Amino acid sequence: MTTRNENILIGEICDECDEITVVELCRICSVDEELVDELIAEGILEPTSYSPETTVLPYSSVRRTRTVIRMQRDLGLNLPGAAVALDLIDRIHLLQARIGR
Amino acid sequence: MDYHDYYETMGVSRDATQDEIKRAYRKLARKYHPDVTDNPEGEKRFKEVGEAYAVLKNTEKRAAYDQLGANWQAGQDFQPPPGWDEGFEFAGPGDRGFGGSAGFNDGAHSEFFEALFGRGQAGAGFGGAADGFGQNRDTHARITIELSDSYNGATRTISLTDPEVSADGHVTTRKRTLNVKIPKGIKSGQTIRLAGQGVSQGGQAGDLHLEVDIGLNNRFRVEGRDVHMDLPVAPWEAALGARVTVPVPSGDIELKIPENSNQGRKLRLKGKGIPGKQPGDFYVVLDVVLPPADSEGAKALYKEMSKEMAFDPRASLR
Numbered sequence: 388m389t390t391r392n393e394n395i396l397i398g399e400i401c402d403e404c405d406e407i408t409v410v411e412l413c414r415i416c417s418v419d420e421e422l423v424d425e426l427i428a429e430g431i432l433e434p435t436s437y438s439p440e441t442t443v444l445p446y447s448s449v450r451r452t453r454t455v456i457r458m459q460r461d462l463g464l465n466l467p468g469a470a471v472a473l474d475l476i477d478r479i480h481l482l483q484a485r486i487g488r
Numbered sequence: 489m490d491y492h493d494y495y496e497t498m499g500v501s502r503d504a505t506q507d508e509i510k511r512a513y514r515k516l517a518r519k520y521h522p523d524v525t526d527n528p529e530g531e532k533r534f535k536e537v538g539e540a541y542a543v544l545k546n547t548e549k550r551a552a553y554d555q556l557g558a559n560w561q562a563g564q565d566f567q568p569p570p571g572w573d574e575g576f577e578f579a580g581p582g583d584r585g586f587g588g589s590a591g592f593n594d595g596a597h598s599e600f601f602e603a604l605f606g607r608g609q610a611g612a613g614f615g616g617a618a619d620g621f622g623q624n625r626d627t628h629a630r631i632t633i634e635l636s637d638s639y640n641g642a643t644r645t646i647s648l649t650d651p652e653v654s655a656d657g658h659v660t661t662r663k664r665t666l667n668v669k670i671p672k673g674i675k676s677g678q679t680i681r682l683a684g685q686g687v688s689q690g691g692q693a694g695d696l697h698l699e700v701d702i703g704l705n706n707r708f709r710v711e712g713r714d715v716h717m718d719l720p721v722a723p724w725e726a727a728l729g730a731r732v733t734v735p736v737p738s739g740d741i742e743l744k745i746p747e748n749s750n751q752g753r754k755l756r757l758k759g760k761g762i763p764g765k766q767p768g769d770f771y772v773v774l775d776v777v778l779p780p781a782d783s784e785g786a787k788a789l790y791k792e793m794s795k796e797m798a799f800d801p802r803a804s805l806r
Contacts (some may be wrong), residue, residue: 398671398680415489415626415697419679447677450699453628454523461538462517476524482713483704485524 405446406435412444416452423452429466431455449480491566492600494540494553502558506545513541526704529531539597549605554723568603626694627686632671635710638762639737641672646698650687666795668698674765676702678686681703708737711769721745726753726776736760736770745771 407415409423426432427442431451438445451473458464458472495502498512512516520527520534527533543549552573560566589806597605631646645667653664668680686694702710709716715735719734729747733740736757753774781787793799 393667395667396682397671398682398683398696400674400677400678401681401697402675415695445794446679447680449628449697450677457521457523461521461534463514472524484707484709488509 401444401446401449403447406443407446407448409442409444412448412452413447416456418456424440425466426452426455429470429472432464489566489599489603491524491560491562491563491564492536492540493560494543496562497536497540498544500544502554504544504613506547509541509544511641513537513545517541524631536598536729539601542597543601543605553604573604594684625687626697626698628697630699630701631668631670631680631702632683635702635705635708635715635762636737637670638674638702639672642670644668644670648696668703670700673762673767674700675762675764676700676710707735710762713762713764713766714771715768716773719743719772721749723778726750726774734772738763745774749774 397468405407409420412418412423423432426448427434430446434442434444454473454476455466455469458469459466464472494502498504498509498516500508500512504512516537517534518559519525520530520537522531522534532608543553545610556568571586587707602672604686627648627650628646629642629646633642633644636642636645645665647665648662649661649663651694653662654660666682668682670682674680678700680698682698685696688694707717715737717734717736721732724730725745726730726749727747731747732743734743737762741757741760744756744757751774755774757766757770757772760770779786781790
């Protein structure tokens with residue numbers, strides 16, 4: 388719940404430990420379930436549990452999905468290309484954190 | 489308002505073909521896209537390139553822009569001549585059908601663009617929004633905080649630009665400012681979800697998702713909740729042991745350097761990383777710094793060391 392305290396908004400922290408359903412992911416990112424299925428098939432999103440009724444994903448899927456959408460729209464990447472770019476960006480961030488840039 | 493030279497922005501000549509313009513755009517977009525660049529100017533440049541491409545890729549808009557003439561300089565004071573867009577199909581500032589391609593931040597175009605081509609839809613992106621007007625939606629923004637904000641907690645002010653559909657059906661944008669509590673212990677990759685702070689078109693609003701990043705810091709390196717720091721020490725501090733003051737983000741702490749420490753030795757301060765239920769650790773990596781031999785006294789000391797100490801730094805190479 389978001390609460391207001393002297394006009395300061397206090398939100399809820401979501402991270403990789405939190406899980407969301409495909410339906411929630413679609414609402415948060417304004418995308419169709421079809422795209423989410425493609426992202427799962429491409430290995431860009433990795434469900435934590437799979438069932439015909441409810442597929443559950445880590446909350447980090449929100450950031451990954453939005454990055455893919457931007458890459459498709461702005462750079463003309465297809466899904467396999469976006470998957471490679473995401474993996475490389477993850478590796479760069481890891482290396483940057485190690486060397487302190 | 490300032491004239492924008494879209495050809496200069498794209499780095500192409502005024503007689504560039506549509507293919508050349510597309511190639512230039514792709515190249516610049518890859519270079520400055522905020523998802524792939526560390527360049528602090530990246531987002532700004534990406535928006536400028538997106539705006540230039542939005543005009544030059546569209547032959548109607550490009551032709552209209554071209555007929556303003558080639559003598560304008562970027563930054564020169566400019567007003568569109570009356571009726572400048574007559575005979576072109578996009579119908580000037582009244583054209584609402586165009587969606588911006590840039591889309592980071594507020595998705596808004598420059599004053600120059602809007603005077604010529606009108607306010608298009610804001611592009612989807614951080615803090616912005618695109619599709620799905622007329623409904624309540626979740627929106628997203630990105631916030632970069634200092635490491636000390638994560639250690640101590642903070643309040644940050646963020647500005648958002650929301651699309652709005654006016655009573656007569658036109659799309660406009662509305663700026664709003666929020667004060668948001670940055671909770672102590674937050675780390676990069678986490679999101680602050682602010683329920684009901686998304687886009688509202690009447691009724692229950694969507695949520696606002698604030699993606700948090702801890703900005704790069706030239707003193708500390710952050711990995712998850714663990715924080716690393718290189719600590720410069722004098723050779724005698726490393727050799728003989730010492731007590732030194734270390735400036736960690738939560739304040740100064742005293743650290744004991746064990747004797748006979750070497751370059752690169754890693755000392756762990758348990759629980760002094762980013763706070764949390766399971767706080768991270770703080771690692772100090774010793775960086776032995778040699779005093780310069782810039783005086784007769786210093787040279788004499790080095791000479792004495794070389795005479796007195798049977799030390800072969802390259803023993804491992806033999």
